[in-house]
Amino acid sequence: MLKIVNGAKSYVHNKETVNILRPFNLSIKKGEFVSIRGKSGSGKSTLLHILGCMDQLTEGDYYFHEAKLSTNQDHTLAEFRGKHFGFVFQAYHLIREFTALQNIEAPMAYQQVPRKQRRERALALLSQVGLEDKARYYPAQLSGGQQQRVAIARALANQPDVIFADEPTGNLDRDNGDAIIALLCELHRQGTTLVMVTHDDDLGKLAERSIYLDNGRLGMHI
Amino acid sequence: MTRIMNIIHLSLHMALYYWKSYMLIMVQIAAGAFVIYSSLTIYASIESRYEEMQDEVHTLTWHIVAQSSGDSVTPPISYEQLLQLKQTYTETMFPLHFVYPVYYTNEENQLTEAYIIYASDDYMKLMLQSEEPFETSSSVYMGTGIKAFLEKKGELIKIFPGTPAYHVIDDSLVIDKESHYSIQPIKSDSFEVQIHFGETEKRALADQIVLLPLTAVYEHYTPKDEGTLRLSVRVNPSTSGEEATTLIMQIVSQLFNWNPSYSYNVSTLLQQFLLKMTGVKDTAIIAFVISVVCLLLVVLGLTGLVHLLFNRRKQGLSILIAIGARRQDLWAALVVETMLPALLGVAIGVLGGAYYLPRYIQFDQISISPSIVWMVVTAAACLLPVFLSSSTLFLRIYNLQPIKILSRE
Numbered sequence: 001m002l003k004i005v006n007g008a009k010s011y012v013h014n015k016e017t018v019n020i021l022r023p024f025n026l027s028i029k030k031g032e033f034v035s036i037r038g039k040s041g042s043g044k045s046t047l048l049h050i051l052g053c054m055d056q057l058t059e060g061d062y063y064f065h066e067a068k069l070s071t072n073q074d075h076t077l078a079e080f081r082g083k084h085f086g087f088v089f090q091a092y093h094l095i096r097e098f099t100a101l102q103n104i105e106a107p108m109a110y111q112q113v114p115r116k117q118r119r120e121r122a123l124a125l126l127s128q129v130g131l132e133d134k135a136r137y138y139p140a141q142l143s144g145g146q147q148q149r150v151a152i153a154r155a156l157a158n159q160p161d162v163i164f165a166d167e168p169t170g171n172l173d174r175d176n177g178d179a180i181i182a183l184l185c186e187l188h189r190q191g192t193t194l195v196m197v198t199h200d201d202d203l204g205k206l207a208e209r210s211i212y213l214d215n216g217r218l219g220m221h222i
Numbered sequence: 223m224t225r226i227m228n229i230i231h232l233s234l235h236m237a238l239y240y241w242k243s244y245m246l247i248m249v250q251i252a253a254g255a256f257v258i259y260s261s262l263t264i265y266a267s268i269e270s271r272y273e274e275m276q277d278e279v280h281t282l283t284w285h286i287v288a289q290s291s292g293d294s295v296t297p298p299i300s301y302e303q304l305l306q307l308k309q310t311y312t313e314t315m316f317p318l319h320f321v322y323p324v325y326y327t328n329e330e331n332q333l334t335e336a337y338i339i340y341a342s343d344d345y346m347k348l349m350l351q352s353e354e355p356f357e358t359s360s361s362v363y364m365g366t367g368i369k370a371f372l373e374k375k376g377e378l379i380k381i382f383p384g385t386p387a388y389h390v391i392d393d394s395l396v397i398d399k400e401s402h403y404s405i406q407p408i409k410s411d412s413f414e415v416q417i418h419f420g421e422t423e424k425r426a427l428a429d430q431i432v433l434l435p436l437t438a439v440y441e442h443y444t445p446k447d448e449g450t451l452r453l454s455v456r457v458n459p460s461t462s463g464e465e466a467t468t469l470i471m472q473i474v475s476q477l478f479n480w481n482p483s484y485s486y487n488v489s490t491l492l493q494q495f496l497l498k499m500t501g502v503k504d505t506a507i508i509a510f511v512i513s514v515v516c517l518l519l520v521v522l523g524l525t526g527l528v529h530l531l532f533n534r535r536k537q538g539l540s541i542l543i544a545i546g547a548r549r550q551d552l553w554a555a556l557v558v559e560t561m562l563p564a565l566l567g568v569a570i571g572v573l574g575g576a577y578y579l580p581r582y583i584q585f586d587q588i589s590i591s592p593s594i595v596w597m598v599v600t601a602a603a604c605l606l607p608v609f610l611s612s613s614t615l616f617l618r619i620y621n622l623q624p625i626k627i628l629s630r631e
Contacts, residue, residue, distance in 0.1 A: 097236060110542075
């Protein structure tokens with residue numbers, strides 16, 4: 001479903017080229033659970049951002065279901081991202097001016113979903129993550145675990161093909177972390193493609209396949 | 223359509239969320255709009271009245287009133303000078319007349335005021351529509367009241383005490399065929415013109431008026447005389463208001479050159495009106511300038527606020543971009559969000575002005591009424607800078623790097 005051919009990412013700093021991701025090929029199948037692992041600064045978040053169309057390759061091509069994405073414009077990619085991808089961040093990244101319900105509605109608003117429909121779906125998703133009683137709460141009024149569950153519900157809002165999770169338990173205690181992982185694994189069981197960045201080996205082992213990154217080089221695929 | 227509704231919904235939500243920040247701006251814009259609308263309306267009303275006056279001015283008879291400085295031994299204008307003025311300004315009428323108030327007791331033994339007027343040909347033309355030469359003639363026109371008194375009493379000395387007319391009339395004005403002056407009754411449809419801006423009021427010539435030829439006054443003029451010269455000037459109707467004003471000023475200047483011991487005032491009422499309106503007009507201009515400066519400061523403040531809010535909301539905007547928002551939609555939402563309090567402020571200011579002005583601001587002869595045009599102009603003047611101010615976020619949104627901002631958290 002996702003395929004990168006001869007991809008590479010670099011930038012120029014003080015007239016020197018810094019390679020963040022050295023030339024690589026990568027493909028992820030539909031319904032797969034892939035973890036991206038590696039040390040800090042190894043380029044795993046960059047890879048996740050490229051896969052999620054939030055960043056672009058400097059070399060190579062990126063395909064989604066054989067459709068080339070790497071040449072698309074910013075606003076086209078934004079619409080594509082909103083329609084096909086969901087994101088779960090380590091720091092939750094909920095919009096503080098929105099309630100839990102409005103945060104879940106937001107991605108649907110940008111996909112032209114009518115208001116009534118998105119309200120119904122947002123309530124259903126809140127119920128799915130066990131927070132139906134927190135609909136009117138602002139992020140600041142929720143615990144870390146609750147915020148991350150709202151973030152997962154938001155990621156599911158447009159029924160994405162792929163969910164990208166960047167250290168989803170990084171800011172949570174063990175119990176909340178386990179609950180979040182259980183929720184993500186449940187989504188994967190239901191058929192959602194899951195790509196998760198983690199440096200936690202135990203979490204990485206839950207994935208069907210792990211991609212190791214070492215100083216910008218893609219390592220072994222298990 | 224859904225996209226536009228979403229943009230408006232997001233803007234409304236954010237404007238309400240940050241209402242405390244926007245409230246002060248809204249109040250400032252309301253105050254600015256109120257002052258701008260008020261000053262524009264007042265200025266326009268005065269301008270409009272000015273234009274009306276320009277149209278009216280050539281139909282008016284201008285009065286040049288001469289006042290003695292105390293040591294004058296000659297009349298403020300001689301007959302020869304009048305002839306010279308007539309020759310210079312051929313298309314202009316000079317209804318020159320000297321007015322002497324006198325008193326006599328009527329049949330009911332009441333003290334009655336009468337006026338002896340030494341009149342020129344032009345004055346007779348304007349007042350009595352008389353085309354006959356009069357100013358050098360030996361005719362006298364009399365109102366019925368005073369004529370009846372004279373016919374009955376014949377005691378002219380009581381009518382003209384202390385006036386130059388006394389000497390002339392006392393010796394020669396006898397009501398019979400041999401009299402030096404022939405007495406003519408004033409026609410019933412005669413009228414005199416009173417100057418009132420915008421209106422020409424006609425009324426029957428008073429009973430208590432005696433019209434004497436102009437030249438008689440020069441024969442008997444003494445410095446003690448308390449009469450008032452009214453050199454009225456009727457400008458040709460085809461002359462524009464501006465040209466007429468210039469012409470009057472030239473005549474005044476000429477009079478002053480001839481007789482510097484007098485001061486010449488052009489229609490005191492007109493002068494007062496012009497002075498007052500000029501003052502109001504100046505005030506309106508100053509208020510307008512101040513309000514524009516204030517508005518610019520408000521807009522600068524708003525620009526600062528918008529950028530401050532943008533800095534605070536970079537993360538939220540980055541998240542929205544990450545979850546599929548287009549940058550142009552976010553920019554549009556920010557512009558609409560800024561415009562909402564501005565629109566509310568403008569509406570309050572303009573409608574407040576429209577309500578307040580006609581009720582509490584009044585100037586002589588000027589009606590100040592709400593004008594849709596000025597409402598629109600004020601709204602545009604207030605909203606355009608706000609729009610431009612919020613539009614400065616365009617580049618910032620396009621340069622926003624969501625990954626950097628979200629990775630920083």
